[in-house]
Amino acid sequence: MPTMTYLQAISDAMRQEMRHDERVFVMGEDIGVFGGAFKVTDGFIEEFGPDRVMDTPLAESGIIGTAVGAAVVGLRPICEMQFADFISCGFDQLVNVAGKMYYRQGLPVNITVRLPSGGGFSGGPYHSQNPEAWFMHAPGMKVVAPSTAEDAKGLLVSAVRDRNPVVFLEHKHLYRRVKGEVPDGLYETPFTARVAREGTDLTVFAYGAMVHTAMEATEDLDGASVEVVDLRSLVPLDEEAILASVRKTSKALIVDEANETCAAGAQVAALIADRGFEDLDGPVRRVATPDIPIPFSPPLEQAVLPSVDRVKEAARELLEY
Amino acid sequence: MATKTAGPEGEHAPGGVASEHLTLDDRVALLKYMLLMRGIEERAMNLYRQGKVPGSFYDGYGQEAVSVGSAFAMAAEDRLCVLHRDLGAHLVRGVTPARILGQYMGRDGGVTGGRDGNIHFGDFRVGCVGMVSMLPDMMLVATGLAMAFKMRREARCAITWFGDGSTSRGDFHEAMNWAGLQRLPVIFVLENNQYAYSTPLDQQFAVDPVERAQGYGFPGVRVDGNDPEAMFEATREARERAIAGGGPTLLEAMTMRMHGHAAHDDMKYVPKEQVEEWRQKDPIDRQEARVRDLGADVDALREEVTAAIDAGTQEALAMAMPDPATATDRVFYDGEEDLVLGDGAAPWSGFAVGARDRGA
Numbered sequence: 001m002p003t004m005t006y007l008q009a010i011s012d013a014m015r016q017e018m019r020h021d022e023r024v025f026v027m028g029e030d031i032g033v034f035g036g037a038f039k040v041t042d043g044f045i046e047e048f049g050p051d052r053v054m055d056t057p058l059a060e061s062g063i064i065g066t067a068v069g070a071a072v073v074g075l076r077p078i079c080e081m082q083f084a085d086f087i088s089c090g091f092d093q094l095v096n097v098a099g100k101m102y103y104r105q106g107l108p109v110n111i112t113v114r115l116p117s118g119g120g121f122s123g124g125p126y127h128s129q130n131p132e133a134w135f136m137h138a139p140g141m142k143v144v145a146p147s148t149a150e151d152a153k154g155l156l157v158s159a160v161r162d163r164n165p166v167v168f169l170e171h172k173h174l175y176r177r178v179k180g181e182v183p184d185g186l187y188e189t190p191f192t193a194r195v196a197r198e199g200t201d202l203t204v205f206a207y208g209a210m211v212h213t214a215m216e217a218t219e220d221l222d223g224a225s226v227e228v229v230d231l232r233s234l235v236p237l238d239e240e241a242i243l244a245s246v247r248k249t250s251k252a253l254i255v256d257e258a259n260e261t262c263a264a265g266a267q268v269a270a271l272i273a274d275r276g277f278e279d280l281d282g283p284v285r286r287v288a289t290p291d292i293p294i295p296f297s298p299p300l301e302q303a304v305l306p307s308v309d310r311v312k313e314a315a316r317e318l319l320e321y
Numbered sequence: 322m323a324t325k326t327a328g329p330e331g332e333h334a335p336g337g338v339a340s341e342h343l344t345l346d347d348r349v350a351l352l353k354y355m356l357l358m359r360g361i362e363e364r365a366m367n368l369y370r371q372g373k374v375p376g377s378f379y380d381g382y383g384q385e386a387v388s389v390g391s392a393f394a395m396a397a398e399d400r401l402c403v404l405h406r407d408l409g410a411h412l413v414r415g416v417t418p419a420r421i422l423g424q425y426m427g428r429d430g431g432v433t434g435g436r437d438g439n440i441h442f443g444d445f446r447v448g449c450v451g452m453v454s455m456l457p458d459m460m461l462v463a464t465g466l467a468m469a470f471k472m473r474r475e476a477r478c479a480i481t482w483f484g485d486g487s488t489s490r491g492d493f494h495e496a497m498n499w500a501g502l503q504r505l506p507v508i509f510v511l512e513n514n515q516y517a518y519s520t521p522l523d524q525q526f527a528v529d530p531v532e533r534a535q536g537y538g539f540p541g542v543r544v545d546g547n548d549p550e551a552m553f554e555a556t557r558e559a560r561e562r563a564i565a566g567g568g569p570t571l572l573e574a575m576t577m578r579m580h581g582h583a584a585h586d587d588m589k590y591v592p593k594e595q596v597e598e599w600r601q602k603d604p605i606d607r608q609e610a611r612v613r614d615l616g617a618d619v620d621a622l623r624e625e626v627t628a629a630i631d632a633g634t635q636e637a638l639a640m641a642m643p644d645p646a647t648a649t650d651r652v653f654y655d656g657e658e659d660l661v662l663g664d665g666a667a668p669w670s671g672f673a674v675g676a677r678d679r680g681a
Contacts, residue, residue, distance in 0.1 A: 025472070051472050052472075056499075057495070057498055057499055057502060059495040059498070059499065061461060061491065061492055061495050062461055062464070062492075062495035062496065062498075062499050064461075065458060065460075065461025065462055065464070065465060065492065065495070065496070066461055066462070066464050066465030066468050066499060067465060068461075068462050068465055069450075069461070069462040069463060069464060069465020069466040069467070069468065069469065069479070070465045070466070070468055070469040070472075071465075072445070072450060072462075072466070072661060072662050073400060073466055073469045073470070073661055073662055074469070074659065074661045075469050075472070092455055092458060092492075093458060093461060093492075096453050096454075096455050096458065097453055097455075097458050097459075097462060100453070101450075102651060102652070102653065102654050103436055103651050103652050104433055104436050104437040104441070104442075104451065105432075105433060105436075105437075105442065105443055105445055105450070105451050106433075106434075106445065106651070106660070107443075107445040107450070107660060107661075107662070108654035108660050139652055140652055140653070142653070163653075163654040163655070163656070163660075164653045164654055
């Protein structure tokens with residue numbers, strides 16, 4: 001199996017799926033000749049031509065809205081938001097048009113929206129956001145967020161083939177930092193959780209970049225056996241996998257890079273409180289980014305994003321409870 | 322590229338030939354669809370007053386020519402994004418009165434099965450995408466339909482309708498710019514009915530939007546929106562140009578919203594003289610006089626339409642309400658079948674001639 005970066009795995013998924021299925025095409029700002037702000041579609045225009053690697057005007061609502069139109073006559077667009085933050089400009093088309101179409105009219109909207117998300121590199125308030133909870137709250141969209149190269153490829157293939165709108169959160173800070181073995185060829189990764197590390201004393205629930213933070217923080221935690229569950233999919237949320245892990249460890253720590261209030265982790269906490277209460281041997285704890293815009297300057301940014309140390313501290317407290 | 326005006330605005334021209342491409346049967350059909358639209362909406366208003374239509378009720382009284390005339394110019398394989406004063410487009414594509422009235426009453430057999438209300442529907446099997454309340458979102462969806470046609474090198478056209486208020490939002494700009502830039506086969510029908518809810522035109526824009534079209538690189542054409550034949554002809558020309566690779570067209574249909582924004586709106590903000598002036602230009606009166614002069618049996622047509630609406634009403638009233646146990650169903654599609662927009666009815670004789678010429 002070849003080793004790829006997280007970014008290469010995303011490119012590989014799209015390239016192979018475009019070779020496999022002529023209905024699939026990519027559209028976004030600066031993705032053609034330039035190859036995308038992060039070079040995810042580098043070389044695509046040479047292979048697939050400008051129709052299937054479409055440089056669009058700077059118009060996020062236009063990207064989502066026209067993708068909806070193309071999808072309902074049989075194409076399978078993959079939309080790239082240059083940064084996840086800009087999805088706010090396409091929010092209406094995604095939430096009101098794409099998300100509700102099947103429920104209202106029985107007409108599925110087979111679009112994938114790629115959102116380069118997350119902070120950690122001085123992107124500032126408009127290039128660091130984690131907007132996944134907006135779309136968890138709006139019905140009709142699936143929301144996935146891979147943490148590994150292998151899952152990035154498999155989840156993206158699944159997203160493109162899924163008949164519904166899928167919001168695909170790819171964490172920018174993982175693009176070149178995370179590498180792994182990635183199977184050749186096309187494969188689909190299910191929208192379910194994955195146990196990243198087995199353990200018996202405590203479970204840390206995380207997704208995206210926070211899976212790596214959780215792994216590092218609990219790798220050697222005074223000899224404790226810590227399970228890490230990578231949620232991978234936020235909608236659908238793998239409730240059974242979450243509850244099964246709580247049954248096993250009786251202690252739950254939930255880590256979000258997103259702003260704390262109503263984040264994905266809040267939903268996980270509510271689920272455990274509701275259906276896992278009898279299995280708990282301590283409070284459900286959370287580590288997340290406070291409800292502030294993501295600051296630019298490194299000391300400020302590092303002060304608010306969940307760090308290895310903060311996760312360690314919360315895990316220790318919970319283990320001692 | 323210049324803005325032009327097709328036909329004298331509001332001129333009462335019985336028997337006048339607005340399009341040489343229409344047979345007498347076509348012209349009677351235009352009247353039939355307009356009568357159906359008005360009759361169904363009047364019936365629905367009665368049902369609303371009887372408490373059988375939940376929510377509010379929105380109609381297109383006086384604007385029937387806009388959707389009927391323009392939808393009549395669209396081919397079976399074309400696709401439509403339809404707005405809330407445009408019931409006529411659904412009728413031209415073949416949606417039955419029963420399913421429409423069932424829709425208004427929130428019945429299981431209505432077009433959305435009770436999942437959305439009033440005219441928020443589109444039967445995708447006949448090529449229609451239903452609207453959302455955020456206007457003019459569907460301009461971008463229609464642009465995307467046309468983008469797909471162009472990518473696949475298909476000789477097909479998309480059309481969408483929207484109002485004067487819609488021209489103030491960003492999606493109007495994004496769609497016009499995108500379609501102009503990529504020279505897409507899409508027709509934008511701006512239904513200028515003088516009011517966006519209570520807001521008159523002079524509080525909506527400084528420059529009439531038809532003038533903006535040339536700024537996006539394609540023609541804007543002002544059309545008498547109360548003449549179905551003028552609407553047909555302008556749309557037919559726009560479609561022909563689109564199919565030939567000539568790009569989009571903005572049609573500004575000049576008309577008047579003769580009722581309130583919805584059933585609850587008494588429209589006191591509209592001067593009575595304005596309503597009276599437009600009543601003289603009623604599109605049904607004009608088309609009826611026109612085909613009557615040409616020898617059509619309009620009385621028989623009216624009876625036929627009334628009978629169809631009566632039968633549709635009975636059918637709709639017999640439809641069950643949706644089962645509450647199904648309320649959370651159908652959020653995600655997990656079936657195998659490709660569900661995409663299908664072909665609809667295209668009653669214009671020109672398509673039948675075309676089909677014969679192609680040996681179909």
